[in-house]
Amino acid sequence: MSVLPLIELQEITKIFGNGAAAFQALKGIDLTIEAGDFVAVMGPSGSGKSTTMNILGCLDVPTSGVFRFRGVEVQALDRDQRSLLRRRYLGFVFQGFNLLARTTALENVELPLVYRGEKKAVRRAAAMNALDQVGLAPWAGHSPAELSGGQQQRVAIARALVTQPDVLLADEPTGNLDTERSIEIMELLTRLNATGITILMVTHEAEMAAFARTIVHFRDGLVNRIERGVRAAERSIA
Amino acid sequence: MFGTTLLISLREIRRHLLRSFLTTLGIIIGVAAVITMVTLGRGVTASISEEISSLGSNVFIIFPVTVDQRAPAPFDAADVEAVRNQIAGVTRAAGSVNSSATAFYNGQYWQTGVQGANSDFLTAQSIELVEGRPFTPQEEIAGRNLCLIGPKVREAIFVPGVTPLGEQLRLNSVVCTVIGVLEERGSAGGGGQDPDDVVIMPLKTVQRRFTGSDDIQYFVVKYEAAYDSGLIQASLIDLLRERRLLQPGRDNDFNIIDTAQVNDAVSAATGALTAMVAAIAAISLLVGGIGIMNIMLVSVTERTREIGIRLAIGALAREVQLQFLTEAVVLCCFGGLIGIGFALLLSTGLAGLLDVPFVFDPTINVLSFLFSAVLGILFGYYPARRASKLDPIEALRHE
Numbered sequence: 001m002s003v004l005p006l007i008e009l010q011e012i013t014k015i016f017g018n019g020a021a022a023f024q025a026l027k028g029i030d031l032t033i034e035a036g037d038f039v040a041v042m043g044p045s046g047s048g049k050s051t052t053m054n055i056l057g058c059l060d061v062p063t064s065g066v067f068r069f070r071g072v073e074v075q076a077l078d079r080d081q082r083s084l085l086r087r088r089y090l091g092f093v094f095q096g097f098n099l100l101a102r103t104t105a106l107e108n109v110e111l112p113l114v115y116r117g118e119k120k121a122v123r124r125a126a127a128m129n130a131l132d133q134v135g136l137a138p139w140a141g142h143s144p145a146e147l148s149g150g151q152q153q154r155v156a157i158a159r160a161l162v163t164q165p166d167v168l169l170a171d172e173p174t175g176n177l178d179t180e181r182s183i184e185i186m187e188l189l190t191r192l193n194a195t196g197i198t199i200l201m202v203t204h205e206a207e208m209a210a211f212a213r214t215i216v217h218f219r220d221g222l223v224n225r226i227e228r229g230v231r232a233a234e235r236s237i238a
Numbered sequence: 239m240f241g242t243t244l245l246i247s248l249r250e251i252r253r254h255l256l257r258s259f260l261t262t263l264g265i266i267i268g269v270a271a272v273i274t275m276v277t278l279g280r281g282v283t284a285s286i287s288e289e290i291s292s293l294g295s296n297v298f299i300i301f302p303v304t305v306d307q308r309a310p311a312p313f314d315a316a317d318v319e320a321v322r323n324q325i326a327g328v329t330r331a332a333g334s335v336n337s338s339a340t341a342f343y344n345g346q347y348w349q350t351g352v353q354g355a356n357s358d359f360l361t362a363q364s365i366e367l368v369e370g371r372p373f374t375p376q377e378e379i380a381g382r383n384l385c386l387i388g389p390k391v392r393e394a395i396f397v398p399g400v401t402p403l404g405e406q407l408r409l410n411s412v413v414c415t416v417i418g419v420l421e422e423r424g425s426a427g428g429g430g431q432d433p434d435d436v437v438i439m440p441l442k443t444v445q446r447r448f449t450g451s452d453d454i455q456y457f458v459v460k461y462e463a464a465y466d467s468g469l470i471q472a473s474l475i476d477l478l479r480e481r482r483l484l485q486p487g488r489d490n491d492f493n494i495i496d497t498a499q500v501n502d503a504v505s506a507a508t509g510a511l512t513a514m515v516a517a518i519a520a521i522s523l524l525v526g527g528i529g530i531m532n533i534m535l536v537s538v539t540e541r542t543r544e545i546g547i548r549l550a551i552g553a554l555a556r557e558v559q560l561q562f563l564t565e566a567v568v569l570c571c572f573g574g575l576i577g578i579g580f581a582l583l584l585s586t587g588l589a590g591l592l593d594v595p596f597v598f599d600p601t602i603n604v605l606s607f608l609f610s611a612v613l614g615i616l617f618g619y620y621p622a623r624r625a626s627k628l629d630p631i632e633a634l635r636h637e
Contacts, residue, residue: 054631057550059549059550059630059631060631079555080554080555080556083549083552083553083554083555084552084554086550086551086552087551087552087553088552090552091551092550092551094634098543098546098547098550098634099547100544100547102253103249111547111548111551112551112552114242114246115548115551115552115553115554115557116552159551
């Protein structure tokens with residue numbers, strides 16, 4: 001059915017700074033991601049994986065090259081157009097959870113819908129539904145400070161989910177969690193992926209990357225190696 | 239969207255209640271100061287105007303003054319007569335003398351002013367009676383021992399609820415019959431005789447029994463409104479100089495007060511003073527606005543991460559800007575409202591303390607409120623703009 005891949009990167013470069021201080025973070029990335037995939041991006045610090053994620057998240061634009069999202073050339077869009085793209089199609093999960101302090105879990109999850117201009121009753125229902133999906137409905141009225149790290153990350157995932165995005169971008173989602181919580185989060189992401197959401201995740205833990213279907217290895221601003229369909233094998237061994 | 243933005247702002251303000259209050263304190267003080275100053279100014283003007291208008295309108299008051307350390311000649315009945323008969327436009331001229339005495343009634347006594355004045359004088363000064371009747375011309379000519387009492391005298395020594403008319407009042411050694419009670423004219427805050435604390439007797443009676451001469455201390459001249467007050471004043475000066483045998487080049491040894499002119503002059507003076515004090519107060523409002531800008535800038539820096547989150551989940555730059563702008567405006571509006579509340583308390587309190595009427599002026603209240611809202615927009619714009627310009631990646635990385 002889908003003729004176009006969901007995401008297409010062609011010859012993407014990114015240079016920070018200019019003149020003698022210029023630093024080339026990406027040296028020509030070619031990557032295609034199909035809808036419904038679960039991609040783990042791995043690589044050492046400075047290999048360009050975060051820069052790539054920022055570009056994929058429409059938070060940043062490449063210096064050169066073409067980034068097509070659902071066939072739309074994102075590098076040609078302006079700031080507000082990219083904001084609208086994020087609002088409509090993308091959900092973000094961060095290493096540091098990034099919930100609004102002194103705001104209840106429910107209000108945090110509602111936030112993206114506020115910018116979508118949804119009515120209060122619709123927001124409430126959708127947010128409760130999303131919290132329920134991550135198993136936190138009973139904690140709806142609690143503020144982040146009253147929740148554990150794992151719970152906070154699940155609230156963040158609910159916030160990313162609430163708009164029913166095409167793609168969920170997770171930047172080191174388990175970086176601040178212990179192994180047990182990490183596995184819980186990965187299982188949650190796997191379940192979400194099974195419902196059809198494409199997941200892009202940056203991680204440097206092989207154990208977490210093993211949950212993905214595709215693992216993209218970065219090195220020195222280039223894609224070094226792509227492993228496809230690894231998950232089933234490794235999961236069955238574990 | 240705007241309702242939600244407003245809600246977010248209110249939530250943000252509630253989250254930092256103390257800081258929000260301290261931030262708006264500048265606005266609160268500024269608004270309170272401006273409104274209080276203007277309200278008190280209006281009150282002072284109103285009280286002075288009332289005092290002046292209690293002297294009657296289209297009225298000159300003429301009294302002798304000392305020039306070159308020479309005691310001036312007093313006026314007499316002939317001067318009053320001449321003014322009344324010889325100057326066109328003058329409808330009334332009536333002299334008066336003031337003295338003081340202790341009033342005795344039924345074992346009570348009260349120190350009060352005694353004024354000698356005929357019906358003409360009462361009419362010229364628009365002095366009304368609440369009970370009884372004025373003197374008749376016969377009584378005035380005869381110099382009968384009759385009196386009209388001021389409301390304060392009545393309150394001080396007469397029985398409440400029982401008419402004092404027909405009662406015998408003794409003033410020092412003079413016994414008089416009360417035939418009327420004056421209406422309350424309001425104690426004029428400034429010095430001088432309290433117009434409510436007085437006993438009025440016919441001019442001739444007071445001249446005979448209290449001052450002991452035919453002199454007149456001052457007289458009032460009422461003229462028709464259709465005449466030009468300047469022309470009448472000029473004729474008065476000519477006539478009085480002639481009667482007082484003043485050589486050309488010598489200063490007038492009398493003074494003519496035009497109540498309308500005094501009113502204008504006083505209004506202008508208090509108006510200018512009020513404007514000046516209010517302008518100084520407005521500076522504090524401006525300083526308050528700068529305080530808002532300062533704290534909004536701090537707030538933007540402090541909430542950089544939050545802004546990053548909002549941008550990442552799809553907030554547009556203008557939505558972030560609107561949020562911070564709304565916050566500043568809401569803060570300022572709260573400051574304005576609290577300021578108006580304070581001003582109300584402060585100006586009623588001070589008005590009572592300074593014995594000035596409290597004159598509520600809706601215009602200045604609305605203006606101050608709007609001004610504080612405008613301050614919110616002016617001083618909230620830059621911080622809000624800064625927030626909206628943040629790079630989401632940098633903002634999310636901010637610790």
